[in-house]
Amino acid sequence: MLFCAPWRKTLSLLLQPQAESSTLSEIYKPPNGRLTKDVLLGGGGTGDVYKGRHHRRGVVAVKIANISRDEESVCRELKFLQQFGGHKNIASYYGAYYRTPLTECSSELLEIVLEYCGGGSLHNLISKTNGQSLKETWIGYVCKEVLKGLHHIHKNRAVHRDIKSLNIMLTETAKVKIIDFGNSWDLDPQTGLCHEADGTAHWMAPEAIRQKGQRLAYDTKVCCTYNTCNNTEHLLISVNGTWKQ
Numbered sequence: 108m109l110f111c112a113p114w115r116k117t118l119s120l121l122l123q124p125q126a127e128s129s130t131l132s133e134i135y136k137p138p139n140g141r142l143t144k145d146v147l148l149g150g151g152g153t154g155d156v157y158k159g160r161h162h163r164r165g166v167v168a169v170k171i172a173n174i175s176r177d178e179e180s181v182c183r184e185l186k187f188l189q190q191f192g193g194h195k196n197i198a199s200y201y202g203a204y205y206r207t208p209l210t211e212c213s214s215e216l217l218e219i220v221l222e223y224c225g226g227g228s229l230h231n232l233i234s235k236t237n238g239q240s241l242k243e244t245w246i247g248y249v250c251k252e253v254l255k256g257l258h259h260i261h262k263n264r265a266v267h268r269d270i271k272s273l274n275i276m277l278t279e280t281a282k283v284k285i286i287d288f289g290n291s292w293d294l295d296p297q298t299g300l301c302h303e304a305d306g307t308a309h310w311m312a313p314e315a316i317r318q319k320g321q322r323l324a325y326d327t328k329v330c331c332t333y334n335t336c337n338n339t340e341h342l343l344i345s346v347n348g349t350w351k352q
């Protein structure tokens with residue numbers, strides 16, 4: 108059943124354009140001892156993320172993506188990670204390994220190897236303030252770094268579409284890194300607009316949430332809204348300064 112879905116073909120061509128007839132296991136190769144997984148770091152809709160060790164990269168994050176469940180999203184994530192993972196504010200992409208299903212009924216998995224962000228998520232950092240806001244200097248620093256990453260994405264005519272404190276990571280030396288490109292989307296080459304509104308409801312800009320599920324268009328400014336929140340208050344900042352609280 109290999110390459111039966113159009114996304115599967117895209118997935119293979121993405122990494123090995125010449126190998127149209129290769130199987131996934133030929134392209135990605137099983138890890139064969141080159142990657143080990145350790146503690147669970149977190150998880151989401153795509154799958155669990157583990158701390159791991161790569162034979163060449165050392166300590167890494169390993170995202171287990173279920174290809175059988177959501178091939179389209181996994182494919183998109185890989186495409187954007189490859190495209191943007193070189194920017195200093197985006198978690199680096201080191202490669203992916205194919206896990207052969209144990210039985211005919213088990214799912215096909217891909218182990219996506221990423222730069223390890225040992226400082227945890229911005230969401231965790233905010234939780235640690237026990238209902239207090241982060242210091243303004245911290246908010247300024249994190250926003251600036253996130254906007255640098257977003258600027259890079261937008262300059263390359265794409266939108267992340269899922270900017271939220273859970274997808275902003277910190278390294279052990281407090282570098283800021285954007286993760287999770289499973290929702291990202293290319294802008295229309297003609298109009299420069301995104302015609303597919305999507306994201307996580309609580310973190311979506313009003314322009315985007317009004318258009319969710321509809322074929323309307325919005326521009327990159329809505330992706331620049333940035334929400335740091337705790338239980339009692341929200342601090343909403345947008346690049347054009349229209350949202351403030």
Ligand SMILES: Nc1ncnc2c1ncn2[C@@H]1O[C@H](COP(=O)(O)OP(=O)(O)OP(=O)(O)O)[C@@H](O)[C@H]1O
Pocket residue numbers: 148149150151152153154155156168170198221222223224225228273274276286287288289
């Ligand atoms: N590079 C990384 N370094 C350290 N921890 C990470 C890394 N990537 C992901 N994590 C942890 O795993 C969690 C889930 O990661 P991610 O958002 O990529 O998964 P997802 O399944 O796509 O989530 P969602 O359902 O929000 O789309 C993150 O919130 C974070 O705690």
